[in-house]
Amino acid sequence: MNTRSVRGVVALAASLCALAGVTACNVESDSDTAKSGASASAAAAKDLKVGWSTIYLTPSWMQQTLKMLQADVDKLKSAGKVSTFKTFNANGDTSQQISQIRAMIQQKYDVILVDAGSSTALNPALEQAVAAGITVVAFDSLPTSKKVIRVGTDQKAWGSMMAEWLAGKLDGKGSVIAMNGPAGVAVSEDRWAGAETVFKKYPGIKIVSNVHSEYNLAPAAQSFASAYSAHPDIDGVFSQGGALSAAALQTLIKQDKKLVPITGENYNGFLKLWKSKQKEGFSSIATAQPNYLSVIALEAAVAKVEGVSVPQDITVPLPEITDDNLSEYVQTDQPDDSYPINDMPQSEIDKLIGK
């Protein structure tokens, strides 16, 4: 009986500690709730409460995006336009992202930025946020909802830009291995759809193998190696992501094979390989999902609150990295897993968001 009561006390004490712990956390975050609710009025945005819900935060592309976004937040903070900025990481779980958006609605955020984990599943939650008077701007991976502002690149154009270059390079004929992202993911499907329409115009080009892989070096290298061993006589590789391109190029180098043209992305690991093999005749083209999409999204949200008529769909032009301007992008002193890109000038951002 005695041990029983001891156990009861332990359980009770634990509950109390937990309660105390949770309430203690509150002290620091409550300090900024006393903001004026006058943000809806036009002219000047003041003390906006901004939240960013992202499906992933750990990949280096996301880390760079957060860094650029944070720099812009600091700028807007010192201008008095933004008071708080919080990042929410869903860690790959779309249902978790829905909870995050609902939590931000309940906490009366003024601006919600979102990098969506699913092109459709977030729509009801985001539209609820818009109905609650919150300015919602999506960037990078976009939802299909027509009620939120969407800042992105044209993924189909990405695919067709790569395919067009490759078809030109091969004079419209040859066998090609296609390296795509995971099946069922909107970005991957869109880029491939763009590429496919181009390849259809060139009946001489044969896709001998269509590989799906994570956008990661190790799984991509494995997938490419098995496709390549089945088709060692290819004339080119269509790749829709930098890690996939690096995996393909690495395999060719390792096996000491002919360096056929491979399309790419501004993944530094790929750019470095490209640079080092350029004098051996390797040629490529690359584009980028620019990290400054996040900055444009935040600027668009602030402008919208200030009464600017921001366009619903903001399509940011895709940068083009070629054999000629490669050296402006590649950063040989930086790690492979980074995405070199220059900031976008404020004037160009203003033009895009309709200022």
Next chain:
Amino acid sequence: MRERITTAARGNTDLLGLLALLLVLLVAYQHYDPSLLSPASVTILSAQFLPLILAAAGQTTVMLLGGIDLSLGAVLGLAMAVFATYDARGAGGVMTAAALALCVAVAAGAVNGTLVAYAGLPPIVVTLAASFLWSGVTLVVLPQPGGHVPAGLVDAYNNGWYGIALPAAALALVLAVWKLLRTTRHGLALYAVGGNEHGAYASGLHTRGVKIGGYALAGAFTGLAGIGLAVQTGSADPTIGTPYTLNSIAASVLGGISFFGGVGRMRGTVLGALVIGLLTNLLLFTGISPFYQLVIQGVILVAALALKTYVTREAAE
């Protein structure tokens, strides 16, 4: 009267700790969001938690049989895809779509069960293989996010229907069915086979049939979870189900379901799923850095499990 309360408390010692944790979370939640107990919040929260609770119920059914279902997320995605694309494939109402999705999920569960029962393979291997199979089938049904759920239904589910929280009602219905089922021969057989397969067989139970039935029932729960998620999100996404596999296991284990089968109650699983759901929401409110949120979530779950084991050790001694 007092005696009865003590007996009830004794029978549920393992759940009392969990209930206390849930109450703590609710009080803290109330502190951040004073509208917690308003009908609107109850609707929103139950809409959000329903898929996890149902998925955990499916996982619990398999775990009571001494198995584990790694294909749960894939089957959930499949049911979701079938439900949301049925409309586009031909005439038919929402009910037909739901029935079809449910049938597909039950069939998927029955296939898992048959492989476990007749091929004699360990459930973890069978369901791991099945997870690839079913996610592949899902991609055939729905190659990329899309599909369609009637807007009226989405609104009724997420924002209440004549003031009734539909998800909460659905949950109550499912739990009532489970409670009824548990007292039948089939329900008892489920526990018997999970607890001691040889003993159950020696007592004249058709253990293979019980297993197949149990996996099919788990499929039904998973299918309902998929339909719930489709209605919540107004669409289907072939990859959205994956996290539910591990989350459903976490909820079941937290709810006191034994990995070795035959031990545990569905009400524990429901509490476990609620704790996990509320905890993640609560951490969002606190505004702690996202990486620490994961750390805290893990620490609290481990602490809760350790505490529960400590408090209930007496029963085992």
